Amino acid sequence: MIQVPPADREPVRHLYVHIPFCHRICPYCGFYKHTPGATDRKRFIAALVAEAHHAAATIPLDIETVFFGGGTPTLLSHTHLELLLDGLHQTLPLSNVREWTFEANPKTFDRAKLEILRTHGATRLSLGVQSWNSQFLQLLGRDHTPEGARESFELARQSGFPSLGIDLMFALPGQTIDQWRDDIDTTLDLQPDHISTYNLTYEEDTEFMQRFERGEFHQDPDADAPFFLLAAEKIPAKGYHHYEISNYARPGHASQHNSAYWKGSSYLGLGPSAVSTIHRQRWTNIPDTTRYIEAVESFHHARGSAETLTDNDWRTERLALALRTSQGIALEMVGGPHNPTVQSLLEQNLAHIRQTHLALTRKGRLLADTIATELL
Numbered sequence: 001m002i003q004v005p006p007a008d009r010e011p012v013r014h015l016y017v018h019i020p021f022c023h024r025i026c027p028y029c030g031f032y033k034h035t036p037g038a039t040d041r042k043r044f045i046a047a048l049v050a051e052a053h054h055a056a057a058t059i060p061l062d063i064e065t066v067f068f069g070g071g072t073p074t075l076l077s078h079t080h081l082e083l084l085l086d087g088l089h090q091t092l093p094l095s096n097v098r099e100w101t102f103e104a105n106p107k108t109f110d111r112a113k114l115e116i117l118r119t120h121g122a123t124r125l126s127l128g129v130q131s132w133n134s135q136f137l138q139l140l141g142r143d144h145t146p147e148g149a150r151e152s153f154e155l156a157r158q159s160g161f162p163s164l165g166i167d168l169m170f171a172l173p174g175q176t177i178d179q180w181r182d183d184i185d186t187t188l189d190l191q192p193d194h195i196s197t198y199n200l201t202y203e204e205d206t207e208f209m210q211r212f213e214r215g216e217f218h219q220d221p222d223a224d225a226p227f228f229l230l231a232a233e234k235i236p237a238k239g240y241h242h243y244e245i246s247n248y249a250r251p252g253h254a255s256q257h258n259s260a261y262w263k264g265s266s267y268l269g270l271g272p273s274a275v276s277t278i279h280r281q282r283w284t285n286i287p288d289t290t291r292y293i294e295a296v297e298s299f300h301h302a303r304g305s306a307e308t309l310t311d312n313d314w315r316t317e318r319l320a321l322a323l324r325t326s327q328g329i330a331l332e333m334v335g336g337p338h339n340p341t342v343q344s345l346l347e348q349n350l351a352h353i354r355q356t357h358l359a360l361t362r363k364g365r366l367l368a369d370t371i372a373t374e375l376l
């Protein structure tokens with residue numbers, strides 16, 4: 001049973017649900033996911049609801065944000081989505097939810113599916129477009145065309161989602177800065193409420209990593225920098241706030257769920273491979289759908305590994321995440337404004353001080369990881 005220290009019984013306000021199914025596996029993707037294959041999806045949903053039930057009985061919860069990620073949550077059928085969402089509503093305290101996000105891939109939903117999401121409380125859709133260039137969509141092994149992504153975006157708009165986001169990737173093998181500019185411009189023309197731009201990284205145990213190791217692909221932070229800077233210049237010029245290194249939002253559309261992670265708030269994760277962090281306790285569910293289902297059926301939870309974060313772990317993580325945000329890190333966490341490292345960052349125009357916080361400049365954001373290490 002998950003033990004939450006009595007001194008820390010502040011309710012958990014953020015919930016993540018991992019749906020591991022994808023129609024096709026993208027060769028760069030490092031998340032836990034698989035094609036549905038022979039998985040009994042009804043049994044999987046029953047396990048998710050049972051895990052939620054056990055969590056609600058053992059952890060103080062007052063959920064304010066929900067995030068369905070994966071995998072591809074919108075790959076679940078209409079019937080299975082209804083079953084899952086009804087089950088969670090009956091099991092968890094969701095009356096105070098103010099933001100409910102679904103990650104979605106183009107062409108994995110229709111009007112009726114979006115209607116099910118909306119009537120069960122979803123407020124945001126984050127559409128994994130990645131590129132508007134068919135050549136790169138093929139390279140990324142994506143299952144949609146630019147036209148399909150546009151149709152899905154329009155459909156989601158018509159379905160009345162209060163917040164609609166588009167996810168893009170840059171620094172793709174062979175991508176030119178002009179091709180990236182086209183991707184940004186096409187996205188801006190659609191006027192989404194939120195835009196995420198992710199630098200392609202080469203993850204362990206992926207086909208892209210194998211190709212990288214064979215020398216077919218290369219990574220060069222200096223070559224990637226102009227891509228980041230172009231987005232950081234063009235997107236805010238259209239009224240979006242660059243509130244985290246990879247994220248831009250129109251006023252009122254920043255992700256409250258992700259912001260909670262970056263602030264170090266507690267969160268509960270349900271589903272295979274999902275991570276939970278409640279105060280200083282962190283555990284990861286078994287990253288295997290069959291074993292996850294069997295574990296929940298036997299023990300009511302599927303915790304695979306657990307750790308208690310030390311003060312040092314906690315500070316390191318807080319620093320790295322907070323520095324990625326426009327708010328930055330509280331000066332008191334980095335030794336105050338007179339710390340020589342802070343002074344040096346200010347002199348090099350890599351950071352600035354805003355009242356009580358140290359935040360990175362655009363130039364500093366290119367070096368966020370290095371700066372976080374220097375400030376430790």
Ligand code: SF4
Binds near residue numbers: 072
């Ligand atoms: S659709 Fe998303 S989760 Fe699924 S394999 Fe592709 S990148 Fe990974």
